[in-house]
Amino acid sequence: MNGVGGRIVETEAYHHEDPASHSFSGPTPRNEVMFGPPAHVYVYRSYGIHWCLNFVCWDGAPGGAVLVRALEPTDGLDLMSERRLASDPRALCSGPGKLCQALAVTREHNGLALDRAPFELAPGSAQGVVAGPRIGITKAVETPWRFGEAGSRFLSRPFPQA
DNA sequence: TAACCGATTAGCT
């Protein structure tokens, strides 16, 4: 998208019954997107300065989403480096905040459909996917809903098994 | 209108 792209190598799942999910406390102006149509983008900020990219993905009920935590840069490395002010490819998308900065994702993208510009969902086949505990949350930490590609060095953090 | 809180990151030990 926007001249940059990559493979999603790390995600985390959240749904409406998840205490760690924004949708847990019920619909609010910010998370209403999560209760909207699936296959849309939910962007929110963390710590006031970081943006996090989510895909709305219902899990049998409204309020589900998948957080994209890490991306393996494949296209637009130059552009990403420019935005991130980092030359190390590994540092471009190895984290939610970094990822959004590299892709220039902002609240402007909140609520947009995944099959519309500037997004482009490529039919990639994930291989060697492993699950593990989620990161950076204070509730339901032990719920192993973090998924990622085993062995990828573009993960924000290595997986237990991998 | 004011207070709170965070799904992180950067930097130092």
Add this chain to the structure above:
DNA sequence: GCTAATCGGTTAA
């Protein structure tokens, strides 16, 4: 590897 600092939105009164 661990600790502290960051900023703005969301929530509540």
